[in-house]
Amino acid sequence: MAGDNWDLGEGLDPEGPSGADLDRFGDELMRCKRCGAQMYDQASVCPECGEIVEEGEKTLSVWVILGMRSDRVDVMSRGSGRDGAGFSLVEMLLVIAVIAVLIAMLMPALSGARQTAIRVKTQSMMADLSNAAQRFGNDNNGRNPGYFSETLMGHSDNNAIGMSAMENAMLELGGTRAVLGSAMDDNMPSVNPEAGIIQIGPSADEENQVIVNLNLIGAEGAYYVPEEQFFRPLIHDGTANAQQNGDPSDISQRLMPDLLDAWGNPMLVWSQDPGAPSSLVLSGGADEIYPQIARVSSDNPSPNPTDFTGPAWFYLESNSAFLEAQAFGSAGINMSGDPAVGSASALGTGVADGDRIRTLASVLASSNSYQLDPTVDGLADANFDEIFPSRARGRFLVHSAGTDGIYLNTSDPGWAENSITNGTSVFYLDFGNSYMDQNNARYTDSNGAFTNIDLFEPFDDLMFGTK
Structure with a gap:
């Protein structure tokens, strides 16, 4: 052709x-x-x-x-x-536009799926750690894991050191041979950070310090073997960039790892002091009752000198390592922020001590059990601030800050729904709001029956514990 x-x-x-x-x-x-x-x-x-x-x-x-x-x-x-x-130019631009729209539609879903996976991983770690603590208790006459006592961990001396309750727990959950002995023992090996031999304790007093072989954490006799990526030391040097509050008297203590959640943030342990009475003395009002559940430290009355001075169930000082950190977690958050000017932790030092105590006591208490001020005849006649806890949520509690990386964030829905605040100087949760709102109206379920709520649940924080 x-x-x-x-x-x-x-x-x-x-x-x-x-x-x-x-x-x-x-x-x-x-x-x-x-x-x-x-x-x-x-x-x-x-x-x-x-x-x-x-x-x-x-x-x-x-x-x-x-x-x-x-x-x-x-x-x-x-x-x-x-x-x-x-393709013509118009066709190529159209394809690019379609791809951009698809990406915009898929990104939130992918991000949500990723956050769900991180949350599930964190829950799994927390459940495993709680189960390990339960097994430890079964083998040790019901004692919580932790080489140093709750009273010593909650002492005001620990504020300057910054040893966390999680570190204390891992000294025993990590195995039977990690702690070599007292720092006062002349037979102990010399501190050798390069070889993993460190000196650690919640006090500058060597009587309250031990020699630890970090290489043996997770080895023989371990109740819990941490994953390496979630068990590592943090910046702990007393500077403004420190991820952990305090400055240990022996710098080798800076090498002690902490257990992180899957978001990369340290997890807290709230270990109930066995020396504190299991029942509360219901007299003197909230300022005398709540400090029996939670205190700033084990050695000082809090928040006022006239308040209850005996041992409490839990101490904020046992976790001051992170509740007062200047560059906490993966995002470098100042945990001492002021809730009057932005997102802040309701447990941080930007909040008054009395409010921190009431909030901590309210979330660490079981919402399924209560007792009333002695002057009140029954729940039907009570105001919300006359309702008090009767037992702890658990005797060994593991606490993750959740997605936002802030413990009990004052920007969380749980805070907006139930907090008592004037927006400038008063910031706390009251346990009584587990049973009625701030107008003293009882909560009811879908069938109209009276019910109660968990003040902790609306926060994105996570908590697991042993009974």
């Missing part, structure tokens, strides 16, 4: 059509096989040799001009369809 004398344009000028041809872009540029002439196909006869060209017979080569750039793509000659046609 006559059209067989026309090929795909091999050997054409690589620079594309001349400037004079630009106004003709979109036409097929062909070369005659008989004489080699090049032309844009507007006629059916070669202008050089007179060869007849029949349209639709061959795949031709065309120059497509995009702005100042030329790209050659293969197309079918006019009248033969567009099998294998290239």
Whole structure:
């Protein structure tokens, strides 16, 4: 056929059509096989040799001009369809726009799936740790894991040191041989941080310090073997960039690892002091009752000198390592922030001690058990601030800050729903709001029956514990 004398344009000028041809872009540029002439196909006869060209017979080569750039793509000659046609600029922009829309739609779903996976992983770690603490208690006459006592961990001396309750628990959950002995023992090996031999304790007094072989945590006799990626030391040097509050008297203590949640933030342990009475003395009002459940420290009355001075169930000082950290966790959050000016921890030192105590007592108490002020005849006659806890949520509690990385964040829904605040200086949760709102109206379920709520649940924090 006559059209067989026309090929795909091999050997054409690589620079594309001349400037004079630009106004003709979109036409097929062909070369005659008989004489080699090049032309844009507007006629059916070669202008050089007179060869007849029949349209639709061959795949031709065309120059497509995009702005100042030329790209050659293969197309079918006019009248033969567009099998294998290239994208136009409009088509490419449309594809890009569709991809952008799909990404925008998928990103929240992917982010949500990732957060769910992180949360599930954290819950799994916390459950495993709680179970390990339970097994330890079964083997040790019901004692909670922790080499140093709750009273010593909660002492005000620990504020300057910054040993965490989790570190204390891991000294025993991590195995039977990790603690080599007292720092006062002359037979102990010398401190050698490079070899993993450190000196650690909640006090500057060597009588309250031990020698630890970090290499043996998770080894023989371990109740809990931490995953390496979630068990590591933090910046603990007393500087403004410290992830952990305090500055240990022996710098080797800075190497003691802490257990992190799957978000990369340290987890707290709230270990109930066995020396504190299990039942509360219900007299003197809230300022005398709540400090029996939670105190700032084990050695100082709190929040006022006239308040209850005996041992409490839990001490904030046992976790001051993180509740007072200046650059806490993966996001470097100041845990001493003021809730009056932004997101802050309701347990941090940006909140008054009395409010911190009431909040901690309210969330560490079981919401399924209560007792009333002695002057009240029954729950129906009580105001919310006359309802008090009767037992702890658990005797060994593991606490994660959750997605936002702030323990009991004052920006969480749980805070907005149930907190008592004037927005400037008063910030706390009251246990009585587990049973009625701040207008003293009882909560009811879908059937109209009276019920109660868990003040901790609306927060994104997580908590697991042993009974």
